[in-house]
Amino acid sequence: MAKSRKSTKPRRSRRKTRQAKPTFRQWLIRSLLKLSLVVFVVLLAYLSYLDVTILSKFDGRKWELPARVYARPMELYSGAPYSRDQVLAELRLLGYRQSQQLDRPGSYQLASGRIALHSRAFHFWDGQEPARRLTVHFNADGIDRLTGRDGEPLPLLRLDPLAIGGIYPQSFEDRILIQRDEVPALLIKGLLSVEDKAFYEHHGVAPTAILRAVVSNIKAGRTVQGGSTLTQQLVKSFYLSSERTLRRKLTEAMMALLLELHYDKDEILLTYLNEVYLGQAGERAIHGIGMASHFYYERPLGELDLPRLALLVGIIKGPSWYNPRLHPERAKERRNLVLDVMQREGVISAEQAARAKQAPLGVTRQAPSGSSRYPAFMQLLKLQLRRDYQAQDLQTEGLKVFTTLDPLIQQAAEKALHKRLQAIEKSRNIKADTLQGAIVTTASHNGEVLALVGGREAHYSGFNRALNARRQVGSLLKPAIYATAYDRPDEYSMVSWLDDSPLQVVSDTDEHWQPQNYDQEFHGRVPLYAALAHSYNVSSARLGMTLGLEQVFATLRDMGIERDLPAYPSVLLGAAELTPLEVTRMYLTLSSNGFRTPIRAIREVLDVNNQALQRYPIQIEQVLKPATAYLTNASLIEVMRSGTGRSLYRNFPADLVVAGKTGTTNELRDSWFAGFTNDKLSVVWIGNDENRPIGLTGSSGAMQVWGEVMRHASVQSLRLTPPNDIEFLWIEQASGKLADAACPGAVKFPFIKGSAPPEPAACIGGGRGLEDTIRSGVKSFWEQLFGD
């Protein structure tokens, strides 16, 4: 310490003497040194800024990835109700192509009574479904069996699901991320031959390539060749604007060097392949070769052959200039150039190149639309997704959303609505294109939405009537009245007599209500089930009033009508406005045997790495007693067998049992039909947007559309399973009294045990019948107490 203190002074004095006489040369050197230090520091700062920029974007989430939305995967198995045509339609939707070899996934062969196919691998939420070669054998009812490559039986195969849309970010960049092992080797070799031969040798910039480019550009007098490496191209599109200045060029070069310093070649190449811009469809920008493969060929990258891969490589240079759909000749020339270069570089043989050059471009005629083909369903889906996800996450996180949509049923429903409305307009002299409609189809038991049509022009996303059109529902609410009655077995059974004579209801404010029947007649004494089957208004209203408005409303709430209905008696006959989706909710409770089941459009959501984020399992709650639901459904079957729905069977397989209900509103403004089989439920509404009369009843309008949809939806006949407390008893139909098999005209009716009419019919004369009946009645009563 002491020593240093001592030495300080003399040094200072020396400096002073030097500073006193600076020569110009010394001054210059010092200034330059200072300046270069400043420049160096600034450069260092700039470099580290660039470095941070690079790292943050490269290590962080690189892209805003739209959520991908998929339809239900078709499941093939022995006994599946799919015809050969339906499986074929699905394969074509999925972009499978006919091929003699079946050497690649995504191909099929047709033969009589069977389809051989090579399925695609797909990552579902519960794991990978591998690609498989198999044969699907058909019989008259659907799929007979599946056999593997060596003829061994296969139990089940899940096809890859159809992509039905995306949920896009603000940037409208659309891409499908691909992994390194998904990229065909030929594509990489082709790309490097054309764009960057020395990719694996350089450090981000290739001075020789730049020189070569400069020389040839000077020779040509314009820019004919770029000297940019793939790394530079990536940097350019990733971080920089498209201005062409020297400063930007330098920044680009520096960033390219830095990028190469941090990341290995394969990672840079993969990022390039996912980033590269390859086309445009309206606002939607196609990025990355994964998306481009779907955009141009409607098939995954792994299924592309040499000419198609070469075209993709060619397009990179100028996606709009070489747009193969707009400029096929130009694109072909470019593709063939790529093939030539590939041959020159020894990537492919001369023979391969020659053959590939002969091939057509192989691009699909129309670019697949980025907006979904099924906008109405997508609306429902987004509503349901919004309960659990932020809009931002849906647009940017690359989620995979697996939905319940069945594209085959959806298409059948769209077609049925369009076709039937046209036919109805024509046959009834209604002005063309004035009728509107909506359809909701779900699975009968689990509430999965299979199809949703929001209007007759299903591909335009306009007013979605299935979700948003609130219309009077007419007789569709009646089953709730009858369910309320059946829930009181000590008062009502299917054969209880109802009074269908004139009725007047007076409110305490002296309002009068006198319901009328559709046929403007009164029908006197009618059995309860028949009043529903024929949709008699007067007896139904009287029954509802007797049961109590509040009780009927409670049943409606139990069945899933969440909207508050006005507490007027006329609501019993449907003077309440509901959407087709709300009506579906109510009938779903019936089709699933009295269990309320939420309507679901989503099955699972996976994140970008195929990890399951969420499953949407089936949730059920019993809201109607099994026997109550059974008798209500049995009555709805009678609607179709002998009541207002019977004309369905003019155009419908006679052996297909259906439960359903027609709905018609005042002055024929709305035509409704809700009905179900064992496996499918559909609700159809027809009307017009101005709510003017259309002259159609539920059966002449909506039911016709319903029949057309359900005939195509591969339905199973409705088989009601009688719950344990249901028994079948002989009834003399004319009197509604207890009978036996020997009674003329006696028929069997289901009863909740203990609810049989007490009086025996006069026809019971054989003695044996009466006693047996009574004894069985007592026994069943015992069973009711001590049995189940």
Next chain:
Amino acid sequence: MTRALMMSCLALVLTSGCMTTANKAPVEDRTGQSAGKYQMTEPGSAATDDVPEAHAEVKPYVAPEPPQPTPVKAKNPAVTSLASIADNKMRSGDYDAAAAALERALRHEPQDAELWHRLAEVRLLQHQPEQAESTALKSNTLANGDKSLMIKNWRLISKSRRLRGDGVGADEAEVRAWNLGK
């Protein structure tokens, strides 16, 4: 003592049975029962017996046919395969996957009471006693007289009720199971 108890029980049951029968009203009661602030007023309130017979032609009623029980051999191989996937997943403790496999099977056979029962079992393992009970009840509505399945369902319901702290309900379910087993 027990005998006397049984006899009085029987008497009670019989009288209540009689009362139920007596109370049964096959004819709708239209005596102007109040329904909120609305009142029915019938012009010429005739007794129902005087109401003219329906003049619409009545088609003879035909009761719906119950489903035929599926013999075990005829079970859909896809369903069998999915059910065995579910079993494996259940054994390895992956209940979500087990439930998903069963839901997949139910898409193909929505009325298969056995599948609903298995799903109820998984729901119990997933600590969802409410869903376990609902699902077991669903299995019962589709059981089509299969007593042993119904017994299993009531036992499962009893368990899930006990898990939810509903001891009385659990006992009730157990009695149901026991009565079915008799």
